Amino acid sequence: MERELNLVQALNEALDLLLTDDDKVLLLGQDIGKNGGVFRVTENLFNKFGDRRVVDTPLSEAGIVGCGIGMALNGLKPIAEIEFFGFIYPALEQILSHLSRLRMRTQGKYKVPLIIRAPYGAGVRAPELHSESIEALLFQSPGLKVVIPSNSYDAKGLLIAASESDDPVIFLEPMKIYRSIRHHVPEHRYTVPLGKANVLKEGSDITVISWGSMIWNVAHAAEQLEKSHGISLEIVDLRTLYPFDIETIQESIRKTRRAVIVHEAPLTGGVGAELVAVIQERMFSELRSPIKRITGFDVPVPQFSIEDYYLPSAERIVYEIEKMLVSLVR
Known part of the structure; x- marks a missing residue:
């Protein structure tokens, strides 16, 4: 029988696979450890992989992204979570001045395989700055890939594909459909190609x-x-x-x-x-x-x-x- 997962379950499974398959992968973000993230996307990963692979950070978006950039430059594959897309504003200096430019700045010498995940969009009755849809701001920044899945099958495959990219990926998750849309999601590792509609x-x-x-x-x-x-x-x-x-x-x-x-x-x-x-x-x-x-x-x-x-x-x-x-x- 085909199993159907919602977006939260599919993303959690993708992160579990990535952490299992590659010890260079680690997660960092506010409340992602013991709490499992504000939407529980990282639930149980802290217990399984420990605090060196699933890192609870202080409330500092600039710090989260800045640390992620440093980790990526030094051979790791960090996946950073910003609790809500509207909270990314303090990190824009790191993203626009450094993350998006480092490959060009170093003439290709350095790669920055950092994924920044964030729930985005309106429709869940959240307070101000919790429902932003500012993808155009990052879409206009050369050096960044911007990905938005619409279903759980794509969410898992796109996140795994993003982890195989040597360039930074902004991975936006529509929180309105985090739990309301279910699709068949294979248990094995698979990818959905970036850049393909x-x-x-x-x-x-x-x-x-x-x-x-x-x-x-x-x-x-x-x-x-x-x-x-x-x-x-x-x-x-x-x-x-x-x-x-x-x-x-x-x-x-x-x-x-x-x-x-x-x-x-x-x-x-x-x-x-x-x-x-x-x-x-x-x-x-x-x-x-x-x-x-x-x-x-x-x-x-x-x-x-x-x-x-x-x-x-x-x-x-x-x-x-x-x-x-x-x-x-x-």
Whole structure:
């Protein structure tokens, strides 16, 4: 019988495998040891591998990332956890001034195989700075790979693939679906290639590009549009934001001739803006309509009482696509 795991279980299993297979791998972060992490992703790993492999750190994001950089430069393979993505701001000096630049600064002499994990995104009624979606800030920093899984199978495979990279990886985990989405996850070690998108659903009318928890809102919208209007969406799960898989995107759009991008981060300067630019540059003559972006608003993630209005819900995705198609008919 196939076993199904949620994201937390799949990530925990991946970390267990990495620690078991390679004694250079170690984990560091606040409350990841005895407490098992704020979302219990590292649960039981402290008991199994001890405090030299699963290191509880002080509350200092700059210190966590700075120590991780030093460890990586000296032959270790650290995996650092930031409790919430919004807490990463104090560590940005380490990430942008050092982590992303060290390979270039040393002309390739040094590698920095550091993974920084963090739960990200809104939808769980968290306080301010706990629900940030600032992936575009790191997406724009050369030298970093940025990865966001949308399901447990990909989460395990992408994390293992990230551990095999000689370059730093920002690994963002959509906490809205930490425990609500289950998939078949093999027990053995496997990888999902970085930089390769996944066509989650094939369709003929519109290509919808998304990532993280928004993928499932897009999937619900696709069901509604199919039933109500016979509109067939092709869903492309980007999985790796940088470097993103433009070949899969182009192949899909050549079939549908229309594109929509859905993400929960604010509209202005989001990853969707870069995707629009690249698609326009490469495929302008093949598009039948302007590319549509359906995103969060240009405000900080609001208080939890109105959080649902901020996120692109399935209903809003349906509404925006319907409005897009009506404007084309006119």
